[in-house]
Amino acid sequence: MDKKVAQYSYTKVENMSSVKSPGVGHWKLQRISAIGMIPLLLWFIPSLLFSLLGSYEEAIAWFQSPFNTTGLFLLFITLFFHASLGLQVVIEDYVHNEGLKIASIILIKLLSILLGVLSLLCVLKIYLS
Amino acid sequence: MSRQRPLSPHLQIYKPQLTSILSILHRATGVALSIGSIILVSWVIALTLGEATYLSYLKIINNWFGKLILFGFTFGLFYHFSNGIRHLFWDAGYGYDLKQAYMSGTLVIIASLTLTIITWLLVFFI
Numbered sequence: 001m002d003k004k005v006a007q008y009s010y011t012k013v014e015n016m017s018s019v020k021s022p023g024v025g026h027w028k029l030q031r032i033s034a035i036g037m038i039p040l041l042l043w044f045i046p047s048l049l050f051s052l053l054g055s056y057e058e059a060i061a062w063f064q065s066p067f068n069t070t071g072l073f074l075l076f077i078t079l080f081f082h083a084s085l086g087l088q089v090v091i092e093d094y095v096h097n098e099g100l101k102i103a104s105i106i107l108i109k110l111l112s113i114l115l116g117v118l119s120l121l122c123v124l125k126i127y128l129s
Numbered sequence: 130m131s132r133q134r135p136l137s138p139h140l141q142i143y144k145p146q147l148t149s150i151l152s153i154l155h156r157a158t159g160v161a162l163s164i165g166s167i168i169l170v171s172w173v174i175a176l177t178l179g180e181a182t183y184l185s186y187l188k189i190i191n192n193w194f195g196k197l198i199l200f201g202f203t204f205g206l207f208y209h210f211s212n213g214i215r216h217l218f219w220d221a222g223y224g225y226d227l228k229q230a231y232m233s234g235t236l237v238i239i240a241s242l243t244l245t246i247i248t249w250l251l252v253f254f255i
Contacts, residue, residue, distance in 0.1 A: 031220055034213050041210060049251050056180045063176065083163040090156055119170045122177040 026085060033082035040075045063126040076119045084112035151234050155212045158205040165202045203248050208241040 051062045062068055087108045095101040143149070168190075175186035189195065215233050218224045224233055 031217065034217060038210075038214070041206075045206075045248075049248065049255070053252065053255070056176075056183050059176055059183075079166060083159075083166060086159045087163055090160060115166065115170050119173050122170075122173045125177050 026088075030082070030085045030089075033078050033085065036074070036078045037082055040071065040078055043071055044075055060126060060129075063123065064129075066127070069123055069127040072123045073120060076116055076123070080112040080116035084108055147234050148230055151212060151237065155209060155216070158209040158212075161205050162202070162209055165198075165205070168199075168202065200245070200249065204241060204245045207244040207248075208237070211237040211240045211244075 047062065047068070052059050063072070088105050091101060091104050091108065095104060138149075172186065175183045190199070215224070215237055218233070224230060
């Protein structure tokens with residue numbers, strides 16, 4: 001399929017009112033969060049390797065820079081958002097019992113929020129300490 | 130609606146190919162990384178709780194089993210990262226040609242293995 005065809009079919013499908021379901025929003029958010037993860041990981045992985053594997057003091061010093069705190073906030077928010085969207089699709093594809101499906105999706109969302117908030121609080125606490 | 134209907138893809142008669150294996154591996158690494166994110170969060174929690182907790186946390190991780198898990202995590206991360214970019218190209222409408230799909234797939238394997246090896250060389254030699 002060339003680019004024109006792909007774009008045509010996507011806009012066409014998007015504009016059909018009957019398929020303007022939450023699914024389209026989910027699809028877009030999954031891609032937006034994926035694109036967001038690219039620069040965040042290109043920043044975080046080298047930081048982890050070069051600044052965070054040393055001593056406790058070095059790691060704390062790295063966390064206390066406002067630039068790094070901001071980056072960690074964006075990283076954790078994007079990461080758990082991306083993960084919960086992805087896990088939701090996997091559950092929707094493989095869990096066929098309706099009740100179990102909804103329960104597991106809710107559980108995934110709650111766990112993502114819990115882990116996200118927990119990590120943000122820790123990042124903030126180190127920054128303020 | 131019958132719940133017993135056969136579901137596509139019919140894996141019992143489906144011939145595994147590079148493209149299909151990479152596709153399922155994208156999901157598998159995605160799920161594994163989601164679970165593995167707990168390691169990242171617990172590392173940040175340990176750092177927050179002070180030096181003593183942080184050092185004992187590192188002690189728990191720093192053995193052959195912990196390193197094996199982290200090695201798998203690293204490969205999963207680089208694989209999902211590279212193949213995710215491949216998916217974004219598809220979403221933008223590029224690379225659907227069969228030859229291109231195989232080429233980008235091979236590139237993803239080479240990239241994720243290389244990045245994993247470089248990372249662990251850095252871990253051991255820095």
